[in-house]
Amino acid sequence: MVTTDARLIALDWGTSALRAWLLDADGAVLDERATKQGVMQVTDGDFAGTYDTLVSDWTAAHGPLPALACGMIGSRGGWAEAAYVDTPADPATLAEQLTEITTDHGPLSIVPGVMQRGGDGRLADVMRGEETQVLGALASRPELAEDSWLVLPGTHAKWVAVRDGRLSSFTTYMTGELYAVLSEHSILGRPAAEAGDSQDDEAFTLGITTARDTGDAGGVSALFSARSRMLAGELAAGATLSYLSGLLIGEELRSVFATGQTRPALCLIGDEALCVRYRAALACFDLADVTTLADAARLGLWQIACAAGLLDKD
Amino acid sequence: MVTTDARLIALDWGTSALRAWLLDADGAVLDERATKQGVMQVTDGDFAGTYDTLVSDWTAAHGPLPALACGMIGSRGGWAEAAYVDTPADPATLAEQLTEITTDHGPLSIVPGVMQRGGDGRLADVMRGEETQVLGALASRPELAEDSWLVLPGTHAKWVAVRDGRLSSFTTYMTGELYAVLSEHSILGRPAAEAGDSQDDEAFTLGITTARDTGDAGGVSALFSARSRMLAGELAAGATLSYLSGLLIGEELRSVFATGQTRPALCLIGDEALCVRYRAALACFDLADVTTLADAARLGLWQIACAAGLLDKD
Numbered sequence A, B: 001m002v003t004t005d006a007r008l009i010a011l012d013w014g015t016s017a018l019r020a021w022l023l024d025a026d027g028a029v030l031d032e033r034a035t036k037q038g039v040m041q042v043t044d045g046d047f048a049g050t051y052d053t054l055v056s057d058w059t060a061a062h063g064p065l066p067a068l069a070c071g072m073i074g075s076r077g078g079w080a081e082a083a084y085v086d087t088p089a090d091p092a093t094l095a096e097q098l099t100e101i102t103t104d105h106g107p108l109s110i111v112p113g114v115m116q117r118g119g120d121g122r123l124a125d126v127m128r129g130e131e132t133q134v135l136g137a138l139a140s141r142p143e144l145a146e147d148s149w150l151v152l153p154g155t156h157a158k159w160v161a162v163r164d165g166r167l168s169s170f171t172t173y174m175t176g177e178l179y180a181v182l183s184e185h186s187i188l189g190r191p192a193a194e195a196g197d198s199q200d201d202e203a204f205t206l207g208i209t210t211a212r213d214t215g216d217a218g219g220v221s222a223l224f225s226a227r228s229r230m231l232a233g234e235l236a237a238g239a240t241l242s243y244l245s246g247l248l249i250g251e252e253l254r255s256v257f258a259t260g261q262t263r264p265a266l267c268l269i270g271d272e273a274l275c276v277r278y279r280a281a282l283a284c285f286d287l288a289d290v291t292t293l294a295d296a297a298r299l300g301l302w303q304i305a306c307a308a309g310l311l312d313k314d
Helices: A047-062 A091-095 A130-140 A175-185 A187-195 A201-213 A225-231 A237-258 A272-283 A297-308 B047-062 B091-095 B130-140 B175-185 B187-195 B201-213 B225-231 B237-258 B272-283 B297-308
Strands: A006-013 A018-024 A029-035 A067-070 A084-086 A099-103 A106-110 A113-116 A125-127 A147-152 A157-163 A166-173 A265-269 A291-293 B006-013 B018-024 B029-035 B067-070 B084-086 B099-103 B106-110 B113-116 B125-127 B147-152 B157-163 B166-173 B265-269 B291-293
Touching: A006 A047, A006 A106, A006 A297, A018 A047, A018 A297, A029 A047, A047 A099, A067 A297, A091 A130, A091 A297, A113 A130, A113 A166, A125 A166, A125 B225, A130 A147, A130 A157, A130 A166, A130 A265, A130 A291, A130 A297, A166 A237, A175 A187, A175 A237, A175 B175, A187 A225, A187 A237, A201 A237, A201 A272, A225 A237, A225 B125, A237 A272, A265 A272, A272 A291, B006 B047, B006 B106, B006 B297, B018 B047, B018 B297, B029 B047, B047 B099, B067 B297, B091 B130, B091 B297, B113 B130, B113 B166, B125 B166, B130 B147, B130 B157, B130 B166, B130 B265, B130 B291, B130 B297, B166 B237, B175 B187, B175 B237, B187 B225, B187 B237, B201 B237, B201 B272, B225 B237, B237 B272, B265 B272, B272 B291
Parallel strands: A006 A067, A067 A106, A084 A113, A147 A265, A265 A291, B006 B067, B067 B106, B084 B113, B147 B265, B265 B291
Antiparallel strands: A006 A018, A018 A029, A099 A106, A113 A125, A147 A157, A157 A166, B006 B018, B018 B029, B099 B106, B113 B125, B147 B157, B157 B166
């Protein structure tokens, strides 16, 4: 049975997860699925086989369909290396630089990443996948387009400055990865590994305010306090990882706000539990007027697919 | 054969190494040895057996001798848990709080660590072993006693403020451990692991100046540039670890000097190769008037042994 209402397969294919949506001509969701088959989990680079398993029932029902994917699937270790477009970026500039692959299920295009070139006081920086979420957020919340921070917490948190509807500049903070390597591989992880992690909200808040109050010295000067405060009896062993998490998120916020940049709006994009932690941290910096978007990738993929005319091709 | 010129066994017993000196009544070195049997390498906590192997020929020749040890041997995972004395500390306060063990070779005392209590804008901080090196440095260079920074680079680098001959306050920077966990376990270590680490001086200096020039935002905001600059073609894959090392040492210095604290003298204490890197980094902060001490632990142990009257006991 071949039906004709499905028009696009949208894929958010990151390092550790893969989400896919079957969309109709209005971008509405006909079906969706999520797997753990992120780029790092696909064995022997068999992306074609993974894609086949993921969508074969969709194309069996609807015939070959154009597909659009964003994320690390476009990195060197992914299915095909996609370009980077320079900042400032918007749906049109991203749509112009798609990388196309032929599959048994129709043409699959990969969204380029975005590169900020170094110079003028800015460091070179890169993203892959977050650009699509940013465009989705702007489509969903047009009031953010003029001048805002879009903040995507995570392994490599991105602080994206949006101006005049475009992704203008951004900074990556390795907050999530710092937490992972320090808790798993440094001396700071040992006490909680032995005592059990108690997930202590008070210690988390103490970590945030401690990083904030380091002022210009910065949170790196307070990192060892996750151990020394325990030895001094100020912190329970089981609370040290909550404190460390607060220290690292607090240092990210201290650093951003230390530059004196202010923007009229701030929106968090991402996993709900992580956004809750960031809202708590932002409150310690007297920022309560913060909005949250749970997931913007699908809408961003739809924006780019429309700008690229992908739906006209099938 | 029992001779009477030997009066003290001095031990610098740290996490990963053990050094021992046989000293005469003037503190002069009669013999010395170094092993890799740091606290973490002693199996089943058999410190007595390790000590026996290390010194049995000395005490066979000279009879039982008092011994004084500093370092992580006095930590919870060491031979016996020694106290912490509060800042400010000097030879007298340390000598009052020795922890004594009985051994087959004579009494062995362990130097207490030093704890800085939190409050008055300072975070709780701790050291074990560095306090002894600081006292040794002050005995060797009396001109540092009035007002100076003593800097001990390493896994947990210590910046020690000395005032009026006492260890007044200090801050630990986890610079060495951050480098180790990031280069071995994070995405930042992968390019050099694949391309081979080229130990690039120019990249090291670029890392230092990059961290310095982050200003109040701090070096954490530049951490990901160890990857993004490579992807942008600004940095070779093999040079990324040198750059990362520069970034982390540069952030340590930026942080210290951001507080506006200045002191008339700065002395580096430690491993020669590491001191060379710190001198290069300090030069990027226009600090060229820096002295270096290769090893001050023995002299510090001697100062404390004399203050405690250990030589009078045998």
